[in-house]
Amino acid sequence: MGAGHGHRLHFHGHSVVHRAPAHLKVLALLAFVLVVVATPRDWYAAYAVHLAVLVGVIVAARVPFGYLLPRMVIEVPFLLFAGLIPFIAEGPRVAVPMPGGWELSLSESGLVAAWGLAVKGTLGVLASLTLAATTEPTDVLRGLQRLHVPDLLVQIMSFMVRYLDVVTGDLGRMVTAMRSRGVDPRSPRHWPALARTLGALFVRSYERGERVHLAMLSRGYDGRLPDPEPTAGAAR
């Protein structure tokens, strides 16, 4: 598909974590985040243990933190929300002295809640990033298959992943064409032009799906995909 190995979050490597079976990694991630979410937020020591486990895995995976940290910005809107909670939550308030001689009145339970949201969300994002950085998409899909996720669902996901770069590339070229004609897709003034672009993108994607289906039929598709090759990353 013109695109190289992996995807935008994958960090190429050959560590133990990279080589571990994908279905075990998905299960481990699910178990880890469930434990994190279920940990009472005032068990501060437990979070240190969670973080230590996660950091251990990342170190074993030899994925640099400088690679993972910038990708955590995805979480920023929720950190902002968490930051608001101490101001709006109920319960007894504490006064936090601020530089300049004034005091900030914050909800005590809100502070604890904000800490809980921030730490759980951050651990979750970092753990998910670690899975994405160490596992090729095809391996994740194969792992889901082994976990008995419905076959049709895995097939749909695999088509989405396979054609994602094609469709986003299509859109990218259309947006470039719009910009070169003086249209700013972000501005509401130009929403009609943007909407026509998205409409065209939908028609193109839908028709591409029809062509892909016909091509599959001509190769003997009968509603089931052949078992993927046993080796990861083999040429298709």
Next chain:
Amino acid sequence: MHVPDGFLDAPTSVATGVVAAAGVGVALRKARAELDDRTAPMAGLVAAFVFAGQMINFPVGAGTSGHLLGGALAAVLVGPWTGALCISVVLLVQSLFMADGGLTALGTNITLMAIVGAFVGYAVFRLVLAVLPRRAGSVPVAAAAGAFVSVPTAAAVFTLLFAIGGTADVATGKVLAAMVGWHVVIGIGEAIVTGLVVSAVIASRPDLVHGARGLATRAPLVTSEAAA
């Protein structure tokens, strides 16, 4: 606005996970009944389209930006079941491959954006379409109405979940007012873009728009294939 891990407590996350799994299971069967063996490539490509559409950010004000959620749009374009399925797949891929939205919150995200988003959007779309004149031109208006209602409704359902399994001691009324108020603004943008996109597709390929079935104004093209 993907809910991350830890926003809702574990029992609520598991419960929404069960709801989402059941919803996706039914959607798989219904989409299969509609698309037959075209399901995998078609739903996959529509999911890729929804993902691409979500990449365009709009400034919402106060330095933040929002993007198209696409639940109502997908429901009107490809039908509510396939639409909900496509949005679910987008959320699954975002959660597993892009760390966008927590894995434990996946059920919540699918319930809110795929199930509530697509079905509330589609129900309102059908209701509005029923009272408008039976013309292809009514479809984008009805789609916009569906999109406008679906976004604050999803926000209200989130507030309900937050009241049940929220991890912060915030008055439900405050959360409801903030969430719904904010999402009414987002809903206006969603409605305008949804209506315009549906209208653009109807202008070029009215036959592709699920919600416009039976309303296509062009005379059918008789071909040897159709006659056979």
